[in-house]
Amino acid sequence: MAEPILDANAAQTYAQPTDSGYFGQFGGRFVAETLTHALDSLAALYAEMKDDPEFKKELHEDLAHFVGRPTPLYLAERLTASLGGAAVYLKREDLNHTGAHKVCNTIGQALLAKRMGKPRVIAETGAGQHGVATATVAARLGLACDVYMGEEDVHRQSLNVYRMKLMGANVIPVTSGSKTLKDAMNEAMRDWVTNVDDTHYIIGTVAGPHPYPMLVRDFASIIGQEARAQMLQQVGKLPDVVVACVGGGSNAMGIFHPFINDAEVDLVGVEAGGHGVSTGAHAAPLNDGKVGVLHGNRSYLMSDDDGQVMETHSVSAGLDYPGVGPEHSYLKDIGRATYAAATDDEAMEAFRMLNRQEGILPALETSHALAWVVENAPKMSADKTILVNLSGRGDKDILTVADIDGITL
C-alpha cells in the first residue's frame, strides 16, 4: 500500500488541470507580473520532480518515517451504531505528525524548495495547522521560516502559535482587513513578491495561482490513495460516499482525487455554514458565492456587487476563508461532487459526539464533515459505507471549545 505517491489512480480518464492551470473555467494564474517567473520555475521543477525516482523516494521516506504514514482507516463502531445507518469509516489524518493532513503538502513543497536552493520558506495560516506543518518541515530541513497569521486567529489558535515559535518559526500577526486567513494570504503574497529570489511560498491549500492547486492536490492525494486501497482491503468494496470538510479544500481534494473516476462513489464536501448560509455570516462560497478572482485564481468567491471580498464567519479558523480551490468549483459545476454546509452549532454537536462515542478529539474544521455524517448516515441503509476524512485533531481548539462552554482553563 501507499506505493504511488504522485500518480492519480490507474484509470486516467480524469486529467485536470490544463497546462495553463485551468479546471474548466476555473483556476489560472492571476498574479502580479513579478511573480510569474517564480511560478513558471516552480511548475517546471514540479513537472520534472513528479516522476523523478530520487524525489519520490525522499518524499516517500519522509512520509513513512517522519510523518508516520500510512494513517489507519478506522471503523467508528459506536458512532455507527448510535446513528443507526451507514457504516462510518474514519481516515485518521489526525494521527499524522503535527496532527493534520497539512504536513503531506508541506513536506512535498519543502523538498521542492530545497531542490530550488531557496533557504527560506513562508506560509499563511488560519487554524495554525498549516503554519505548524510548515514550521516543522522548515526545522527538519534547516530552512528559515516566517508564518503570516491574522491577528484574530493568533488569539483563537494561541497554542499553535506557540508551537510554531518553539520550532524556530517567526509568526507575524496580520492586522489588515478582516485579520483572518485571507489577509494572511495577502501579506504572504506581498512578502513573496519582495523576496522572490530566495524564498519559496508554501501555500497551504489547493488555492493560489497555478501550479499550486495542482501540486498541493497531488501531495495531499496520498490520503485518498491509501484510503481507497484500505477500503478495498479492509471492507472489500469502495465506499458509497466520501466526505470531507472544505476550507480552501486541500483535505477534500486529497481524499476525493483518487476516487474521481469511480463514478459510483459520491463525493461530498462540507463548507462552513457559520450562523447559517441564509444569514450571510458563513464561509461557504460554493453554497452561496459567485465566480470571482482572488489570490491568483478564478473560483467561487464570496464577494459583493462591487467585487469586494466579503468578511466571513466560522467557529473554525481553518474554514474561515471567502474563496475555495478552483478544482472544487469545477467538480461542483460538472456535478461530480456536491457541496453541503454545516453550521457552527452542528459542527459543535458532532465534535462532542466523536469525543464521547469514539474517544477521538477532532479539529473544529473536521467536525463540519462529521456534522454531515450525523445528519445523513441515519438516512442510509446499514449496508452502505461512508468514508470520512478525519483531517485533523482538535487539541488546538480546546480553548475555543472551553470558551463556548463558558469555562476558563
Added chain:
Amino acid sequence: MDAVPANQGRIAAEFARLAQHGKKALVTFITAGDPGIDFTVPAMHSLVAGGANLLELGIPFSDPEAEGPAIQAANERALANGMTLAKVLDMVVEFRASNSTTPVVLMGYLNSVLAMTNFAQRAKDAGVDGLIMVNLPQEEAADLRHTLSAVGMDLVSLIAPTTADPRAQEIVTTASGFLYYVSLKGTTGSGALAVDEVAERMSFLQTLTDVPICVGFGIKDAKSAAAVSAHADGVVVGSALVQLMADSADPNIAAERLHSAAADIRHGLDG
C-alpha cells in the same frame, strides 16, 4: 495572438506631444475616494496644474495584494467612505467636465472590473482612457484587452525585473497606450530603487518597442524621478502622493500640497 491596434486617443496624443517637446511624462497615482470622497476631483485638477501628464486613479479593493502599507491604508479608507467602481467612474465624469485632454487610467484588481456589467463601455463613456490590472499577467489578459480595445481603451501591460527576455518580447507585441516597468521586486512604495538596474533593463526594453515605457514603484521625489527619467519615457509617482493626501486635513490643503509636489517633480524631470 493578434496584435491590437494602438488606440489613437488621449494617451497616444499626450505621449506624442511630449515626444515632440523632448519631455518626459509625469504619471501620478492616487486612490479614488481617499482620504475623503470630496478630495479626489480637486486633487486630479491640481496634479494636472502642477505638471502631471497622465492620471492614474486607483479602484479601491478589499484585497490589494500587491500594495505596500500606504496604498493599502488608502484602499481601506476609501472603502470605509463607501467607494465603489461606479463612484470612481462618476468622479471621472466630474473631472472631464473641465478637462477633456489629460488621459485618465484606472488601476486596480480584476475582481472589481469583473463585477461591473458592461464595464468597458461605461468606463469609456465616463472618459477613462485605459486600465492597469495589477493581477492580470499576459497569459490571462487577451479577453479583457480585446473588450477594451473594441471601445478604444488601452490595457496597459506591466513588465517586472523578473520578466525574462522572451516573455518581455511577447508582452510588447500586444502593448498599447504605454508600458509600465515595475522598477523593483516588491510592493508599491518600497524603498529599494536601484537606478543602475533600471537603466540596464530599460535599455534592453527600448530596443523591443516604440511604445512609451514609464517606470514606477519606488519613485517618490524630484531626485529619484530625475534619475530614473534619464532612462525612461516617464515616471509614475504614487505612494508619496497618497501619503501626502492622508496627512492633509481637507481637500484644499491636499490640493495645494499635490500641486507643489507635482510641480517639484516636474521641475526635476525638466531639469
